[in-house]
Amino acid sequence: MSEEKKIELNEDDERKTLTVFGPETEFDGVLEFSDDLIITGKFNGRIKATGNLEISKDSICTVEKMSARSIVISGSVSGNVEASERVEICNGGSVIGDIVTARLRIENNVNFEGQITMLDRIPEENLFASASAEYKQAMVLRTDIIE
Numbered sequence: 367m368s369e370e371k372k373i374e375l376n377e378d379d380e381r382k383t384l385t386v387f388g389p390e391t392e393f394d395g396v397l398e399f400s401d402d403l404i405i406t407g408k409f410n411g412r413i414k415a416t417g418n419l420e421i422s423k424d425s426i427c428t429v430e431k432m433s434a435r436s437i438v439i440s441g442s443v444s445g446n447v448e449a450s451e452r453v454e455i456c457n458g459g460s461v462i463g464d465i466v467t468a469r470l471r472i473e474n475n476v477n478f479e480g481q482i483t484m485l486d487r488i489p490e491e492n493l494f495a496s497a498s499a500e501y502k503q504a505m506v507l508r509t510d511i512i513e
Contacts (some may be wrong), residue, residue: 382417389424405441423458437467450485 377435377451383401387393392409398414413419420438421427429445437449440456445463448474452469455461460477468485475495 419461423456429463446480 382406384404385399385401385404386404387407387409389406391405393407393409395410395510396410396414397403400416402418402420403415404420404422405425405427407425409425409427409429412430413427413434415434416435417434418438419432419434421443425441427441427443427445429443431448432443433448433450435449436451436453437447438454438456439447439459439461442460443463447461447463447467448466450468450504452471453465453467454471455473455476457473457475459473462477462479464480464483464503466483466485470482470484481490
């Protein structure tokens with residue numbers, strides 16, 4: 367089951383909708399969206415998005431390719447991942463496939479098999495100059511929303 371969880375304003379004061387595919391949701395096919403999506407169930411197919419994507423713990427995604435602005439992976443992804451801004455693989459996450467992104471963060475206890483291609487884009491934030499708490503805040507999407 368899919369549910370819209372929250373409407374919020376982004377930096378440009380535009381309305382953004384956060385949609386959650388619940389743990390009982392299984393989706394097969396092509397998914398295109400422009401806002402934010404959290405997958406907590408199973409997905410099989412292709413994802414093409416201009417918004418942010420989060421793959422939650424215990425979720426399983428088998429894709430030919432998933433592309434979004436930013437992608438946070440706590441669950442399992444099999445297939446290629448492409449993000450124009452950043453990819454984050456969280457503790458316990460798994461990616462079997464190639465990653466293309468401008469910024470990459472991989473935590474401890476992660477399973478990754480594939481190649482990484484870094485895009486030629488300089489991050490807006492100097493990752494080495496920011497404090498740890500500021501860095502974490504800048505990198506975390508909305509993992510606490512579904513808990």
